[in-house]
Amino acid sequence: xxxxxDHVRRNRRVWDTEAAAYVEPGxxxxxxxxxxxxxxxxxxxxxxxxxxxxxxLDTVELGCGTGYVxxxxxxxxxxxxxxxxxxxxxxxxxxxxxxxxLRFPLIHGDAERVPLGSERxxxxxxxxxASIWCDPYRWIPEAARLLRPGGRLVFLVNGAILMLCxxxxxxxxxxDRLLRPYLGMHRFEWSEDESVEFHLPHGAMIRxxxxxxxxxxxxxxxEVPAGSTTxxxxxxxxxxxxxxxxxxxxARKLP
Ligand SMILES: C[S@@+](CC[C@H](N)C(=O)[O-])C[C@H]1O[C@@H](n2cnc3c(N)ncnc32)[C@H](O)[C@@H]1O
Numbered sequence: 329x330x331x332x333x334d335h336v337r338r339n340r341r342v343w344d345t346e347a348a349a350y351v352e353p354g355x356x357x358x359x360x361x362x363x364x365x366x367x368x369x370x371x372x373x374x375x376x377x378x379x380x381x382x383x384x385l386d387t388v389e390l391g392c393g394t395g396y397v398x399x400x401x402x403x404x405x406x407x408x409x410x411x412x413x414x415x416x417x418x419x420x421x422x423x424x425x426x427x428x429x430l431r432f433p434l435i436h437g438d439a440e441r442v443p444l445g446s447e448r449x450x451x452x453x454x455x456x457x458a459s460i461w462c463d464p465y466r467w468i469p470e471a472a473r474l475l476r477p478g479g480r481l482v483f484l485v486n487g488a489i490l491m492l493c494x495x496x497x498x499x500x501x502x503x504d505r506l507l508r509p510y511l512g513m514h515r516f517e518w519s520e521d522e523s524v525e526f527h528l529p530h531g532a533m534i535r536x537x538x539x540x541x542x543x544x545x546x547x548x549x550x551e552v553p554a555g556s557t558t559x560x561x562x563x564x565x566x567x568x569x570x571x572x573x574x575x576x577x578x579a580r581k582l583p
Contacts, residue, residue, distance in 0.1 A: 335515075335524035336438050339461045340413045342523040343393075347416035353559070354394030358424045363400050365455060366484050366574045367563070368556040375548060375576050377453065377482045382406040385450040388474055390439040390467060391457020395421035395432075402432050406451070411435040411442055413461075440466035447476045459483035460525050463515075464536055472540035475581040481542055482579075487549065487572040490563065491516065491527045499561045502573070533577070542579040550574040 357364070363372040372378060383405030389398045392410030394417060401408045409432065412418050418434050425431050437443050439458035452471040459467075471481050492510055493502040498520040513532075516525040528536065530547070537544055549572030552565065563573040 333438075333440070335461075335463065335526075336413060336440065338522045338524055342521055343412075343414035343461075344416040347414060347420055350394055350417065351420050354396060354420055354424060355427075357394070357396035358399050358428050360396075360400070361403065363397070365576075366550065367558045367560045368550075368552045368568070368574070369558075370550055370553065370556070370574075374553070375484075375550070377455075377484070377576060377578075378404065379480065379482075382451060386448060387451040387453060388442070388444070388449045388471075389457065390442070390452060390454040390471060391459070391461055392421065392434070393417045393457060394424060395434065396424070397453060397455050398432055399424070399428065399430055401451075401453075402430055408432045409435065409444070409449075411437050411439055412457070413438055438462075440470055442470050442474060444474060446473045447479075449474050450476055450479045452479070452481045454483040456484060456486075459485045460527065461523075463526050464528055464533065468536055468542075469540050472542055472581060477581055477583045479581045480545075480578065481537075481581070482576070484574060484576050486527060487575050488513070488527060488530060489571045490573045493567075493571075494562060501562050501564050502567050504567075504570075537577075537579050541582050543582060544577070544579050546576070546578040548576040548578075550576065 365375050382401055385406045387401050387406045387408045389410045392398055392412045395410050398408035398410045421434050440462050492506045510529050513529050552568040
């Protein structure tokens with residue numbers, strides 16, 4: 329590691345490999361009119377990541393993957409731009425743009441160093457994109473830079489408690505024991521591949537957002553609705569009934 333960005337290269341390799349497995353889920357998400365958020369598909373009316381209206385807003389999706397969040401935004405009258413680190417994910421996103429007849433700019437780049445000017449966007453959003461695959465001490469200052477005064481930063485991530493309870497073994501489900509320290513939680517590496525994730529304790533996240541000129545308006549610790557299902561193996565429904573497996577952070581840039 330020369331410049332502290334080894335995780336960007338490592339995650340690009342992982343996502344170029346993973347992209348094929350995200351084509352069909354991406355197509356299903358593109359085909360939806362109503363957003364379904366996160367690993368359990370929780371509805372927009374419960375989580376309200378888009379707030380009252382996104383019509384007319386300039387939006388940037390940081391780590392857009394196959395681009396369905398930006399597609400949902402475009403259909404609601406926003407002007408989205410998506411940025412992603414993986415050329416293979418962007419090939420899928422572009423093919424869905426053609427398939428669904430909906431075009432918006434897609435940029436191949438690193439959400440920690442976005443090649444766009446400052447104060448250009450009203451909403452910066454990330455659903456399991458930059459929000460977990462980028463170093464928060466790099467991507468959150470970038471998101472704050474991209475936002476106009478009064479603009480909103482909204483992101484969805486794994487729950488902090490979940491990150492303490494996940495075993496190291498591949499795809500093993502979370503248990504009811506804390507397996508690692510909470511204080512100092514930041515960079516996660518797993519044995520199964522070379523991916524790198526980032527998760528902060530709540531106090532550190534609030535301090536970082538504040539230091540970047542953002543005011544936290546809401547932290548939703550997601551309650552998975554009865555009857556929900558997921559294709560991911562690492563959280564069982566009964567676990568998700570007791571502890572928040574996902575979190576939605578909403579912050580606003582000071583005017
Ligand atoms: C899980 S997808 C997120 C997209 C979609 N919301 C989803 O849940 O499928 C994660 C995306 O983050 C992207 N990503 C990882 N590191 C990134 C970085 N440094 N800059 C931009 N995108 C990045 C990956 O390439 C991948 O497409």
